[in-house]
Amino acid sequence: MSADAIDGAALDGVAATCLWTLRNRAEESRHPGSAFTDPLADDLHRRISYDYARFGKPGQIHPLRALALDSAIRAYLDRHPAATVVALGEGLQTTYWRLGRPAVDWLSVDLPPVIDLRRRLLPPEPRMTALPASALDRTWLDVPDPARGVFISAEGLFMYLGREEVLGLIAECAARFPGGQLFFDSIPPWISRRTMKGHRLSDRYTAPPMPFGLTVSEAARLPGRFPGIAAVEDVQPPPGRKAWRPGTLRKIADLPGLRELRPSITLVTFAEDR
Ligand SMILES: C[S@@+](CC[C@H](N)C(=O)[O-])C[C@H]1O[C@@H](n2cnc3c(N)ncnc32)[C@H](O)[C@@H]1O
Numbered sequence: 001m002s003a004d005a006i007d008g009a010a011l012d013g014v015a016a017t018c019l020w021t022l023r024n025r026a027e028e029s030r031h032p033g034s035a036f037t038d039p040l041a042d043d044l045h046r047r048i049s050y051d052y053a054r055f056g057k058p059g060q061i062h063p064l065r066a067l068a069l070d071s072a073i074r075a076y077l078d079r080h081p082a083a084t085v086v087a088l089g090e091g092l093q094t095t096y097w098r099l100g101r102p103a104v105d106w107l108s109v110d111l112p113p114v115i116d117l118r119r120r121l122l123p124p125e126p127r128m129t130a131l132p133a134s135a136l137d138r139t140w141l142d143v144p145d146p147a148r149g150v151f152i153s154a155e156g157l158f159m160y161l162g163r164e165e166v167l168g169l170i171a172e173c174a175a176r177f178p179g180g181q182l183f184f185d186s187i188p189p190w191i192s193r194r195t196m197k198g199h200r201l202s203d204r205y206t207a208p209p210m211p212f213g214l215t216v217s218e219a220a221r222l223p224g225r226f227p228g229i230a231a232v233e234d235v236q237p238p239p240g241r242k243a244w245r246p247g248t249l250r251k252i253a254d255l256p257g258l259r260e261l262r263p264s265i266t267l268v269t270f271a272e273d274r
Contacts (some may be wrong), residue, residue: 004050005048005125006048006117007045007048007050007121007123007204008048008049008050009050010113010116010117011095011114011117013096013114013208013211014044014111014160015066015110015111015113015114015208017091017156017160017208018091018092018110018114019048019050019052019092019094020055020063020094020201021091021092021127021156022091022092023045023052023055023092023128024055024056024058024060024062024063025038025041025045025062025063025070025094026038026041026044026046026058026059027045027058027154028041028044028058028060028062028063028240029041029063029176029200030042031241033240033241034063034103034240034241034272035067035241036063036067037053037065037239038063038066038068038094038098040094040097040122041094042093042107044092044094044121044122045143046120047121048092048117048121049184051204053062053202054201054202054204054205055201055202055205056201056205059152060240060241060244060265061115061215062156063239063240064089064238064240064244064267065099065155065156065185065237066093066095066098066155067237067238067264068183068235068236068237068238069095069153070095070099071238072151072181072264072267073085073095073099073151073153074088076100076149076181077099077104077145078150079149080148080179082148082149083105083149083150083151083192084102084104084105084106084107084144084149084150084151084179085104085105085106085107085108085150085151085152086107086109086140086143086144086150086151086152086153087107087108087109087151087152087153087155088109088135088136088153088157089109089110089142089153089154089155089157090108090109090110090112090140090153090214091114091116091153091156092108092112092114092117092121092192093152093218094122096123096125096189097123101144102125102127102183102207103127104127105127105129105144106125106127106129107128107129107131107140107143107144108128108129108130108131109130109131109133109135109140110130110131110132111133111134112132112133114132114134115130115131115132115152116196119132122224123172125144129143131143132247134177135154135157135169136161136165136169137159138172141172141173141176142150142201144177146176146177146180149179149180150177150180150181151180151181151182151183152157152173152177152180152181152182152183153182153183153184153217154182154183154184154185155183155184156185156187157184157219158184158185158186158212158214159185159186159192159195159211159212159213160208160210160212161210161211162211162212163180163212164187165212167225168214169229170182170222170226170268171226171228172270173270174226174227174229174268174270175228177229177270178270178271178272178273179268179270179271179272179273180252180269181267181268181269182267182268182270183235183265183266183267183268183269184197184265184266184268185263185264185265185266186212186213186214186217186222186264186265186266187210187213187214187215187263188213188260188261188262188263189213189214189215190261191210191213191263192212192213193213194213195207195208195209196209196210196211198226199267208232213222214264214266215259215260215264216234216259216260216262216264217259217260218234219232219234219264219266223265226260227271228233228270228271229268229269229270229271230270230272231268232242232266232268232269233262233266233267233269234264234265234266235265235267236253
């Protein structure tokens with residue numbers, strides 16, 4: 001390790017999973033011909049010394065999910081230019097810089113060791129606030145001004161939480177932020193069960209338990225379950241390379257039998273003031 005390298009081993013347990021997703025974005029960003037470009041992710045990845053190979057082979061799902069998130073935030077900010085973006089479990093995500101909209105108010109919420117790394121490694125931004133707290137600790141809900149619009153991302157977060165915790169948080173966001181949106185991704189219950197038995201990504205790394213699984217059809221029923229939810233969209237990630245190119249995986253993903261078995265991205269729209 002060089003003298004100024006940061007040791008990623010300071011993170012463990014669920015906090016260390018942000019190094020897995022960072023590695024996948026950085027690798028994809030370096031890939032010739034990729035639609036995903038993120039020089040800051042590349043820089044972070046190089047500056048954090050870590051045994052990244054323990055996460056197994058790099059994959060495209062995390063960069064493609066990030067592109068889907070970028071599009072959803074852009075669309076919301078186009079309609080609500082004064083809105084606050086709240087990034088729950090933001091890890092070492094660099095969405096703010098990819099978007100290139102420095103005037104947006106940004107609240108980053110993650111566990112204290114992760115926020116500490118963000119503070120040490122990422123450029124300070126006057127519109128960005130970092131809260132070292134659990135997303136389940138409701139203090140963050142008091143920060144954004146609901147009247148200006150609120151976009152909440154929970155990218156790679158909800159699967160690590162309990163079912164009642166997640167559903168309770170969704171209901172509370174719907175009640176507190178009328179007209180807002182929530183972007184989150186889910187694993188299906190069969191993958192959740194597998195992680196509870198110990199899902200090994202390599203011979204040196206077992207992913208933390210992911211107790212919360214959700215099917216596409218259960219996500220589609222959220223509006224009937226919570227009055228504050230006006231609509232949900234099953235978001236398809238944009239096409240990527242090879243197996244992720246247009247027309248292959250995406251077609252398979254919509255086969256009726258597989259719809260319920262695949263991971264998903266959900267964009268929830270909260271009802272306007274009631
Ligand atoms: C798989 S990483 C995803 C990080 C980032 N969103 C991304 O896509 O790269 C999961 C993140 O959730 C954070 N996390 C886990 N439990 C949390 C909680 N209760 N509150 C806030 N953050 C949490 C972890 O510290 C980690 O940064």
